[in-house]
Amino acid sequence: MEFTHGILCGVILMDPLISLKEIKEIEQNDDCWRIGVIEISKHQPLFCPLLMGFSSGFTPTSRFHLMEYHVIENDLQGIAIIFRQFDHPNPIYFDEYGDEPDEYFVGWTSLERMEEAKKWVLSLNGIIAKKLHFGG
16 A cells, blocks of 8 residues: 555554554664664665564665645644555565555654654665665
8 A cells, every 4th residue: 555645644544552662762672673664674685564464675766755734633743754665566466466566654754853753764765775685
C-alpha cells in the first residue's frame, strides 16, 4: 500500500496507540538501528517490521521519507516517517500484492522537529544504500 495524505490520516485517526508511536531519535544496539516500528540489521541487508514476525531484504528503491499530515477530525498535526520497501513489486508476486508500492507507517514526530527528521531519513537512507552496495 502506498500512503497518500488521506490514507495516512485515516491510519492515524483509527490508531488508539498513536501517541506511543512518537519518534524522538534513532535508537541502536549491537544488532540493529531502530526507528519507530522498523529495525535495520547491522549485520545483514535486512529490515524487520516489529510485531510482524518476519525480516525482509532491501530493494534498490527501498527508502525512508517524510509526509506532513493534519488530521482535521482531532486537529493532530505532525510529520509521519514512512518506509518504502519497493516502488513496484517483483512480477512473481504481482497477483498477490498488486502493482502498488509497499510502505510502512514507521511513526511520527512534531512539526517542530522537521530538520531533525530530515537528518534521520538521510542517515537511514545512507545505511540502506551501503547495505545494498556492500551487502552487510
